[in-house]
Amino acid sequence: xxxxxEVIPSKCIGCRTCELACAFAHAQNQKPGKSRIYPLxxxxxxxxxxxxxQCDDAACVKSCMFNALRRNEETGAVELDKERCVKCGACVxxxxxxxxxxxxxxxxxxxxxxxxxxxxxxxxxxxxxxxxKRV
Amino acid sequence: xxxxxxxxxxxxxAEGEMLLTVLKREGIDIPALCHHEAIEPTGNCRLCMxxxxxxxxxxxxxxxxxCLYPVEDGLIVNTHxxxxxxxxxxxxxxxxxxxxxxxxxxxxxxxYGIYKTSYETVPEGDNCIMxxxxxxxxxxxxxxxxxxxxxxxxxxxxPPFGEEPPDCxxxxxxxxxxxxxxxxxxxxxxxxxxxxxxxxxxxxxxxxKAVITKDFAEYLMAQRQIPKEYFETCDECKRMATARxxxxxxxxxxxxxx
Numbered sequence: 134x135x136x137x138x139e140v141i142p143s144k145c146i147g148c149r150t151c152e153l154a155c156a157f158a159h160a161q162n163q164k165p166g167k168s169r170i171y172p173l174x175x176x177x178x179x180x181x182x183x184x185x186x187q188c189d190d191a192a193c194v195k196s197c198m199f200n201a202l203r204r205n206e207e208t209g210a211v212e213l214d215k216e217r218c219v220k221c222g223a224c225v226x227x228x229x230x231x232x233x234x235x236x237x238x239x240x241x242x243x244x245x246x247x248x249x250x251x252x253x254x255x256x257x258x259x260x261x262x263x264x265x266k267r268v
Numbered sequence: 269x270x271x272x273x274x275x276x277x278x279x280x281x282a283e284g285e286m287l288l289t290v291l292k293r294e295g296i297d298i299p300a301l302c303h304h305e306a307i308e309p310t311g312n313c314r315l316c317m318x319x320x321x322x323x324x325x326x327x328x329x330x331x332x333x334x335c336l337y338p339v340e341d342g343l344i345v346n347t348h349x350x351x352x353x354x355x356x357x358x359x360x361x362x363x364x365x366x367x368x369x370x371x372x373x374x375x376x377x378x379x380y381g382i383y384k385t386s387y388e389t390v391p392e393g394d395n396c397i398m399x400x401x402x403x404x405x406x407x408x409x410x411x412x413x414x415x416x417x418x419x420x421x422x423x424x425x426x427p428p429f430g431e432e433p434p435d436c437x438x439x440x441x442x443x444x445x446x447x448x449x450x451x452x453x454x455x456x457x458x459x460x461x462x463x464x465x466x467x468x469x470x471x472x473x474x475x476x477k478a479v480i481t482k483d484f485a486e487y488l489m490a491q492r493q494i495p496k497e498y499f500e501t502c503d504e505c506k507r508m509a510t511a512r513x514x515x516x517x518x519x520x521x522x523x524x525x526x
Contacts, residue, residue: 142518171507175515183510195492198409198441199306216292216305219405221439223488226470226480229498231506 136208137268138247138255140182144262147172147180151254151263158253159243167236169245170254170263182254182263185232185245187211193244196227202244210247218242270341275348287334287345288316296347299356299376300335301363301447302399307408309335312399313447314359315376319346331355353380361385367395370448395450396425402442402451410491411435414442414463425451427463438467438481472502 152168159166170184187204191211194202201217202224204210220242224233233244245252247265255265270281274294281290286309291298301313311333320337321329321344331352334345346352357380364377365387373395377383402425403415413436417426427433438460443451453462460467460481467481479485485499501509 142514143522171511173508173511175511176519179515179518181511181514181518183507183514192494192498196488196494198491199405201306214305219304219306219441220444221441221484222480223439223484225503226485227488227494227498228503229495229506230510231501231503231508232510234503 135267136250137266138187138252139264139266140184141262141264142179142181144260145172145180145182146260146262147174147178148259150257150259151182154253154257158248161239164238166239167234167243169232169243183230183232184254185211186230187245187247192227192229193224193233196223198223205246205249208247208250210245210249212246213242213244215241270339270343272339272341272343272345274345281339283339285339287318287320287332287337287339287343290339291318291334291345291347298334298347299360299379301372301397302401303335304401304405304445307401307404307445310400310404311336313363313397315356315363317352317355317359319349319352320344321346356380357382362387363397365389367393367397367448369393370395370450372448373397390421394424395448397448398423398425399447400425401445401447405441405445409439409441411437411487413437427465432465433463436463436465437483437487438462438465439484439487470499472505473500474505475502477502477504 149172151170152172155168155170156165170182172180172182174180187210194211199217199219201214202211205212224242225235233242236243252265255263270283271278272281279294288298288303298316300316303309314333316334317331318334319329319331322342360377360380361382363373364382364385367373368389406413413433414425414427416423418424440453443453458469458471460469467483469478469481470485471478479499479502488494489496
């Protein structure tokens with residue numbers, strides 16, 4: 134893998150800019166999409182931006198009976214092929230981290246795709262708690 | 269790699285790819301009802317008809333369903349000639365007679381300027397276009413719980429003997445893929461009913477939200493070796509658990525650094 138997506142929870146201030154950046158980066162038909170990153174508070178004023186870990190042995194990929202989820206070898210992200218997806222929800226139920234979910238507005242399954250190689254969340258994070266870098 | 273000409277523009281395509289896949293990738297609007305990338309093409313709806321030709325055919329041409337036609341080098345494709353439009357209009361007109369109440373087909377017909385079918389409509393039609401997308405997706409899943417029964421105009425998609433399908437796992441793939449949305453299902457807080465069979469839904473152990481049917485989860489556990497505990501909580505609770513777990517690690521690391 135040529136790039137690494139780093140999450141540094143200690144730097145996260147819970148401003149939710151990443152969530153907005155994600156929703157707008159995945160907008161369709163002039164409507165923002167559902168965010169693929171979730172800054173959650175694990176203690177008062179302490180936040181973790183929870184996002185897809187792009188697991189090596191991913192449960193979502195294994196659970197998909199239609200091969201709609203495949204790894205993009207260039208970015209290392211597990212990407213959803215919308216043309217092959219039937220929205221059965223197997224990946225949503227199988228992901229142990231809860232990072233695949235159903236977007237009711239656009240009627241599709243969403244998961245982090247690292248924006249195809251330039252994640253909007255990392256670009257907008259004001260405290261650099263999200264870093265996308267070459268390794 | 270092969271080169272084909274689509275509406276005068278030369279494009280590259282992979283060998284063995286179906287023409288419709290290439291056309292869609294090029295952003296050309298081709299109506300199709302029964303096409304889905306997850307299932308094998310069968311050309312049942314006939315809507316994706318295009319005109320093909322080759323330089324050596326000296327002006328001869330033919331009309332093919334693009335979903336079933338593998339691309340070949342030197343193919344000349346025209347997608348919106350008056351003949352193709354006329355063929356498509358006839359097919360849509362027939363589909364509209366078959367499914368007069370279908371929103372999807374009505375909308376498609378309006379796009380082609382058809383507001384009323386010129387044929388006699390099917391009495392008591394159920395909007396099913398017999399495209400077999402549902403049976404094909406069920407086959408891909410490895411279940412084949414439903415199939416076409418009876419013959420001729422009596423043909424319908426149904427479970428065996430019209431009873432509860434023993435192989436159905438309640439995944440809703442058939443209902444989701446149906447182009448005209450004719451497969452009904454109902455969900456309550458803890459059950460799901462489809463094809464007259466009622467399934468128990470696994471509910472989140474912490475918030476009670478429905479996750480997936482028990483049968484589908486068991487199928488995934490057996491087929492794809494997904495651990496049972498992955499299905500026990502809903503996505504929202506799983507995210508919160510992830511945040512807490514990560515928080516613990518952060519707190520421990522910070523304490524160790526002090």
